[in-house]
Amino acid sequence: MKRLALALAASASVLFGCGADPEAVGQREAALYYATPSGPEDDAVLKLRAVKNDGGMLWCTTTLIAPNLALTAMHCVATVSGNADCTASGELPAGSIDGVFGAPFEPSNITFHVGAGEDEPVAALGEKIFTTGAANFCKDDLAIVALDRELTDVPIAAVRLGVGNQRGEGIRLVGFGGTEDGSTGARKTRDDLKIQLLGASEYADSKDPIPPNTFATIGVSVCAGDSGGPVFTTKNAVTGVVSHGSSCTSTTARRIFTQVAPYEDVLLRPAFEYAGHDPIVEASDPSAGGQAGEGGAPSDVAEGGSTGDAAGNGSAMSGASGRGTLRSPPGKGGCACSSTATGERTGISGAFALAWALGVTLGLRRRARR
Numbered sequence: 001m002k003r004l005a006l007a008l009a010a011s012a013s014v015l016f017g018c019g020a021d022p023e024a025v026g027q028r029e030a031a032l033y034y035a036t037p038s039g040p041e042d043d044a045v046l047k048l049r050a051v052k053n054d055g056g057m058l059w060c061t062t063t064l065i066a067p068n069l070a071l072t073a074m075h076c077v078a079t080v081s082g083n084a085d086c087t088a089s090g091e092l093p094a095g096s097i098d099g100v101f102g103a104p105f106e107p108s109n110i111t112f113h114v115g116a117g118e119d120e121p122v123a124a125l126g127e128k129i130f131t132t133g134a135a136n137f138c139k140d141d142l143a144i145v146a147l148d149r150e151l152t153d154v155p156i157a158a159v160r161l162g163v164g165n166q167r168g169e170g171i172r173l174v175g176f177g178g179t180e181d182g183s184t185g186a187r188k189t190r191d192d193l194k195i196q197l198l199g200a201s202e203y204a205d206s207k208d209p210i211p212p213n214t215f216a217t218i219g220v221s222v223c224a225g226d227s228g229g230p231v232f233t234t235k236n237a238v239t240g241v242v243s244h245g246s247s248c249t250s251t252t253a254r255r256i257f258t259q260v261a262p263y264e265d266v267l268l269r270p271a272f273e274y275a276g277h278d279p280i281v282e283a284s285d286p287s288a289g290g291q292a293g294e295g296g297a298p299s300d301v302a303e304g305g306s307t308g309d310a311a312g313n314g315s316a317m318s319g320a321s322g323r324g325t326l327r328s329p330p331g332k333g334g335c336a337c338s339s340t341a342t343g344e345r346t347g348i349s350g351a352f353a354l355a356w357a358l359g360v361t362l363g364l365r366r367r368a369r370r
Contacts, residue, residue, distance in 0.1 A: 061229030072228030090139030090211025118185030164203025
C-alpha cells in the first residue's frame with residue numbers, strides 16, 4: 001500500500017502539471033473522487049505499472065482495446081522531464097525545459113494487471129509501444145502498448161472512431177488509485193460528468209481555450225493514478241483518456257482528456273495492424289442527426305467554472321466511422337470477450353484495410369467540403 005501511494009505521488013506531477021495551483025501540494029496521492037466501485041463489466045480497464053528509465057515506478061490506468069492492445073496516455077509509458085505549465089493552445093511556455101517527452105520506457109518493464117483489486121497479479125508484459133510522437137505532455141498525450149500475449153476471457157472495449165465529441169455530452173470515467181477518503185488502489189467509476197470545453201479538431205471548429213484534440217470537464221473528478229484511464233461515451237465506447245489537470249480538490253480546475261478519434265491514422269491503425277486484430281467500433285445511432293462535435297452548442301462555462309444548460313446536453317452523438325469492423329458492444333461495459341489466444345502477428349485483414357481506406361476517403365471529402 002505504501003509503495004502504491006509513493007508511485008501515485010510520483011506520477012501526479014505529470015497528471016497535474018498543466019495549470020497546477022498551490023492547493024495541489026499535499027493532494028497528490030488521490031485519484032477518482034466521489035466515484036463508486038467498478039464491477040466486472042469494466043474488466044477491460046486494467047492497472048498499468050511501469051518501471052521508468054531512471055528506475056522509478058509509476059502506476060496508471062489503461063484499457064484493453066484488442067486482446068493484445070492497451071490504450072493509455074503517452075506520459076504513462078514515456079520519460080517526461082519535470083513539471084510545467086501549458087498554454088491554452090497546448091504548448092510549453094517559451095524556454096521551458098520541463099514537460100518534454102524523452103524516450104519511451106522499455107516495453108518489458110511495463111506490466112498489466114486484470115481486475116478491480118489493489119494487488120492483482122501480472123497478466124501480461126509490454127512488447128511494443130506506439131505513440132503519437134508528441135513533443136510534450138501538453139497535447140497529443142496518447143499511446144498504445146502491444147502486449148506480449150493475448151488476454152483471453154477478458155472484455156475488450158469499443159472505441160469511438162470517425163466521430164468527434166460534443167459539448168454537453170455525458171461521459172463516464174474509470175480509474176485506479178485513491179479517493180477522497182484516502183483509500184488507494186481499487187478501480188472506481190463515475191458517470192455524472194459532461195464535456196464542458198471542446199478543443200479544436202478535424203471534427204469541430206471550436207475556439208475553447210484548451211489544446212487541440214482534447215475536451216475538458218471543470219471541477220473535482222480525476223487525480224493521480226487515473227492517468228491514461230478511459231472516458232466512456234453513454235454507448236460505452238472509449239472516446240478519450242485522462243491526460244492532465246490541476247489540484248485534485250479544486251472546484252474550478254480543468255481536467256483535460258485527449259480524444260481518440262483524431263489519432264486513428266497516426267496511432268490506432270499501425271497498432272491494430274501489428275496486433276492482427278480489428279477494433280470494435282462504437283455502434284451507429286440512426287437517431288443522431290449528425291456527427292458529435294459538429295455544430296456543438298456554446299459551452300456556457302462561467303469564469304468560476306459553473307455551467308449552464310447547453311443544447312444537446314447529455315446526448316451521445318455517436319455514429320459509424322466507416323473504418324474498422326463495426327461490431328456493437330454486447331451490453332454494459334461496452335466490451336466483447338476475447339476467447340482466442342494466439343501469439344501470431346498475422347497482419348490486418350483485407351476487409352479492415354479496405355475499411356481504413358474508405359475512412360480516409362470520407363475524411364478527405366469532409367475536409368474538402370469545409
